[in-house]
Amino acid sequence: MTNTLKKITILDSTLRDGAQGEGISFSVQDKIHIVQALDELGVSYIEAGNPGSNPKDLEFFQEIRKIQLKTARLAAFGATRRKDISCAEDANLQSLLSAETDTVVIFGKSWDFQVTEILRATLDENLAMIRETAAFLKDAGRTVIYDAEHFFDAWKANREYTIKTLEAAVAGGAAVLSLCDTKGGSLPLEVLEITREVTALFGSRVEIGIHTHNDAGLAVADSLMAVEGGARHVQGTLLGFGERTGNANLSAIIADLELKMNCRCLPDERLPLLTPIVRRVAEIANISVDPGLPYVGGNAFAHKAGMHIDAVTKNPSAYEHVAPETVGNDRVFLMSEVAGRSTIIEKIRNFDPSVTKSSPVVSDIIKKMKDLEHAGYQFEGAEGSFELLVRKNLGKYKPFFKLHYYKTIGEKPPLDETLCSFAQLKIEVDGQIEITAGEGDGPVHALDVALRKALERFYPAVAQIRLTDYKVRVLDSKTATASKVRVLIESSDGTDLWTTVGVSSDIMEASWLALVDSFEYKLIKDIERRFKTFL
Numbered sequence: 001m002t003n004t005l006k007k008i009t010i011l012d013s014t015l016r017d018g019a020q021g022e023g024i025s026f027s028v029q030d031k032i033h034i035v036q037a038l039d040e041l042g043v044s045y046i047e048a049g050n051p052g053s054n055p056k057d058l059e060f061f062q063e064i065r066k067i068q069l070k071t072a073r074l075a076a077f078g079a080t081r082r083k084d085i086s087c088a089e090d091a092n093l094q095s096l097l098s099a100e101t102d103t104v105v106i107f108g109k110s111w112d113f114q115v116t117e118i119l120r121a122t123l124d125e126n127l128a129m130i131r132e133t134a135a136f137l138k139d140a141g142r143t144v145i146y147d148a149e150h151f152f153d154a155w156k157a158n159r160e161y162t163i164k165t166l167e168a169a170v171a172g173g174a175a176v177l178s179l180c181d182t183k184g185g186s187l188p189l190e191v192l193e194i195t196r197e198v199t200a201l202f203g204s205r206v207e208i209g210i211h212t213h214n215d216a217g218l219a220v221a222d223s224l225m226a227v228e229g230g231a232r233h234v235q236g237t238l239l240g241f242g243e244r245t246g247n248a249n250l251s252a253i254i255a256d257l258e259l260k261m262n263c264r265c266l267p268d269e270r271l272p273l274l275t276p277i278v279r280r281v282a283e284i285a286n287i288s289v290d291p292g293l294p295y296v297g298g299n300a301f302a303h304k305a306g307m308h309i310d311a312v313t314k315n316p317s318a319y320e321h322v323a324p325e326t327v328g329n330d331r332v333f334l335m336s337e338v339a340g341r342s343t344i345i346e347k348i349r350n351f352d353p354s355v356t357k358s359s360p361v362v363s364d365i366i367k368k369m370k371d372l373e374h375a376g377y378q379f380e381g382a383e384g385s386f387e388l389l390v391r392k393n394l395g396k397y398k399p400f401f402k403l404h405y406y407k408t409i410g411e412k413p414p415l416d417e418t419l420c421s422f423a424q425l426k427i428e429v430d431g432q433i434e435i436t437a438g439e440g441d442g443p444v445h446a447l448d449v450a451l452r453k454a455l456e457r458f459y460p461a462v463a464q465i466r467l468t469d470y471k472v473r474v475l476d477s478k479t480a481t482a483s484k485v486r487v488l489i490e491s492s493d494g495t496d497l498w499t500t501v502g503v504s505s506d507i508m509e510a511s512w513l514a515l516v517d518s519f520e521y522k523l524i525k526d527i528e529r530r531f532k533t534f535l
Helices: 028-041 055-064 091-098 112-119 123-139 151-157 159-172 188-202 219-228 250-260 271-285 306-314 341-349 360-374 383-394 443-456 460-464 477-482 507-534
Strands: 009-012 045-049 073-079 103-109 143-149 176-181 207-212 233-236 402-410 421-429 432-440 466-474 485-492 497-504
Touching: 009 207, 009 250, 028 045, 028 055, 028 271, 045 055, 055 091, 073 091, 091 123, 103 112, 103 123, 103 159, 112 123, 112 151, 123 143, 123 159, 143 151, 143 159, 151 159, 151 176, 151 188, 159 176, 159 188, 176 188, 176 219, 176 233, 188 207, 188 219, 207 219, 219 233, 219 250, 233 250, 250 271, 341 360, 341 383, 360 383, 383 497, 383 507, 402 443, 402 507, 421 443, 432 443, 443 460, 443 507, 460 507, 466 507, 485 507, 497 507
Parallel strands: 009 045, 009 233, 045 073, 073 103, 103 143, 143 176, 176 207, 207 233
Antiparallel strands: 402 421, 421 432, 466 485, 485 497
């Protein structure tokens, strides 16, 4: 019997539900860039905001009309009409129409408790609000997706009334019934069985969807079980961020559905864009991608133990459930004292394929690495610095600049709310001297600003570099303020992510070493890309 490929429509709510996450704030231009990224990935719908809730969303919907999307359909989001008012008189519904999207997502109350205690409406009036709102929007030429708020709690409390709310949405013309686990507490088997029942009741007339939150850590599992139960429309946010503990993580759901559940979520050949698009959206949102994220995280295909690495080198399926390139990620062999010799050789061969186990340079690099780790370096979390170490020992490295001096000054109390430190430095590039200064909210920030200014004249690409994380670890607290410190700096250029390390008893020197490695890593990678393009 042939397994039929199931078509799943994906609705990304990063710009609406995701924007409710702590620390997330999008400008109009940010939202446009995210729409373009999600369209490139190939999601079916992008829920772009509530035009009736704030001027920013209203401005966004005006600006996005100028952008031609290739795959995705934009959707405006809003509530059913208010009680005791007609749809034509409801300002929020008029705002939905003013957004001029061909798709509209509306949410309504499924739970009798929510209707009587929160909305303060009668049960019959709530049904009329759902039905009339869907009909009003459909008559205006919109495709209507109905989000049944608190659906699973409602089903368990009063199944009969909950079904009536879905009937009202269908009667009004909704094309999709999205079942929402609004409080995020439902279990996967509950979601499976309830979705099956809803699909049996309504699946022949409309598409059944799922919208889950992660309060019990089950949003992805719940979404997959809903698909197993008949849902063909899945909502979430690309990186899983959203209110409280977040929404269903679409980066994991899409990969699971396509690679493990015989489903098609994206157009052909788009799945390898998953990791790069995740990183781009994270960059726009000004957050770091959690390295532990399935499929797209930096550690998703990272191997540390020598035995594991040896096995993966021989056959990746020994410890990898999918090939990293299928989702646009990379295999990483972490460099540490538990990594075997074969691991280091594989890394070296990336730069010089002629290297063998007996090559003297292998022993030199291993000894240097061991010496540095003994001094406090840690390369398992600093692949950028390890790569530079290998290049230096292979003779495949040339410094991009020479430092003459740097100095930093702290100002207390600060001169203003953000700037309290200053840095000055003098560098030399091919005999040309550059002296610059920088201000920052700390000495490392000021030094980063100064170095960036100095190098941009010679290497414009450094303007793309952004420091996304900075960590300091005291290595020997017994020696108090004379202790050595390890500094890890994570950097991004919007496409790639890399980490570098510096160690010293002087925190500024340790920071400088990691900072220089970060800049040089970027510049080397850019040169190699240009060379490959030329070839």
